[in-house]
Amino acid sequence: QQQVKQSPQSLIVQKGGISIINCAYENTAFDYFPWYQQFPGKGPALLIAIRPDVSEKKEGRFTISFNKSAKQFSLHIMDSQPGDSATYFCAATSTDKLIFGTGTRLQVFP
Amino acid sequence: KAGVTQTPRYLIKTRGQQVTLSCSPISGHRSVSWYQQTPGQGLQFLFEYFSETQRNKGNFPGRFSGRQFSNSRSEMNVSTLELGDSALYLCASSLGSSRFSGNTIYFGEGSWLTVV
Numbered sequence: 650q651q652q653v654k655q656s657p658q659s660l661i662v663q664k665g666g667i668s669i670i671n672c673a674y675e676n677t678a679f680d681y682f683p684w685y686q687q688f689p690g691k692g693p694a695l696l697i698a699i700r701p702d703v704s705e706k707k708e709g710r711f712t713i714s715f716n717k718s719a720k721q722f723s724l725h726i727m728d729s730q731p732g733d734s735a736t737y738f739c740a741a742t743s744t745d746k747l748i749f750g751t752g753t754r755l756q757v758f759p
Numbered sequence: 760k761a762g763v764t765q766t767p768r769y770l771i772k773t774r775g776q777q778v779t780l781s782c783s784p785i786s787g788h789r790s791v792s793w794y795q796q797t798p799g800q801g802l803q804f805l806f807e808y809f810s811e812t813q814r815n816k817g818n819f820p821g822r823f824s825g826r827q828f829s830n831s832r833s834e835m836n837v838s839t840l841e842l843g844d845s846a847l848y849l850c851a852s853s854l855g856s857s858r859f860s861g862n863t864i865y866f867g868e869g870s871w872l873t874v875v
Contacts, residue, residue, distance in 0.1 A: 681861050692763070692849050692866030693802070700861075738802060745815050747792070747864075749802040 653741050655750030662757050668726040670753045672739035675720065679741035679748075684713065684724050687736045687752075696737070697724070729757045761786065763867035765850050771873045777838040780870045782850030784831050790814075790855020791833040792864065793825060796847040805848075808833055809855050840874045847871055 654673045662668045672682075681700055685693035699706045699713040699722065706713045712725040726733055734757050739750040764783040772778050784791050792807035792815075804817040808827035825835040831852075837844055851864040 683863075685866075690868070692851070692868050694866065695863050698863075742862075747804050749804075751801045 653739060653748045653750045655739050655753060657753060658751070659754045660756070662729045662755065664729065664731060664757055664759050666729050666757075668724075668729045668733070668755055668757070670724045670737055670739070670755075671721065672723065672741075672750050673719075673721045674741045674748075676741070676743070676746075677720070678743040679746070681742045682713070682715065682722050683740050683742070684711075685738045685740065685749075687738065693738060726755075729755075731757045731759055733757050763850055763852050763865055765848075765867040765870050767870060768868065769871045769873075771875060772840050774840055774842060774874055776840050777836060778840060778872060779834055779836045780848055780850075780872075782833045782835075782852075782867060784833070784850075784852030785865055788852035788854055788865075789831055790853045790862070790864075791827055791831060792851050792853075793833070793835050794849040794851065794866075795819070796849055796869070797845075802849075805835065837872075842874050845872060845874045 656671050683698035684696045686696045687693040697708050697711050699715050701717045704715050710727045715722045737753045741748050766781045790809045793805040795803045806825050807815040811827045822838045827833045847869040849866050849869045851866045853862040853864040
């Protein structure tokens with residue numbers, strides 16, 4: 650019940666394409682869903698986050714779509730760029746829990 | 760503003776030894792949390808400290824321990840090291856007023872531990 654399932658494990662996209670990463674959770678106590686971006690040799694950095702009372706949040710080329718009834722949320726990267734190549738982690742948090750997805754390695758080719 | 764600083768960045772230890780890792784949070788941040796990152800298990804939460812008290816704990820054995828000092832700096836210790844403890848250990852800090860929910864946590868670059 651504490652898991653956050655993330656897919657795909659790896660993703661190859663051409664420059665200008667759309668990258669989509671999906672996550673699913675089970676615990677309805679989760680109330681905050683951040684996405685982190687991690688470059689090699691660096692710690693994860695917060696990219697964008699959403700609360701379950703909102704179905705979509707957009708920041709620049711990054712959009713989170715949230716489906717509360719299905720307990721699923723996804724990250725969409727529009728106009729993907731080579732500089733977006735990194736590992737992306739979704740996460741789900743409650744007051745006392747922070748569970749990460751298993752990560753998606755995104756590679757954007759020119 | 761300086762980010763989260765972790766030391767040492769790289770270290771090699773022998774099985775059975777112990778190790779202490781250090782973390783300096785962003786100035787003004789009172790919450791420090793620790794994570795283990797491995798290719799097989801991904802990112803796993805170890806524990807979180809707020810105002811020198813352990814507030815949350817993940818599912819790790821008692822060999823993993825930590826503490827926080829009055830200046831919010833934190834250390835984690837792993838005793839009786841095993842080969843499986845080889846990982847990137849990440850520290851993160853946040854203002855921490857409401858535990859995890861809604862808190863932006865800022866990660867350091869991590870300490871790479873290799874156990875041989």
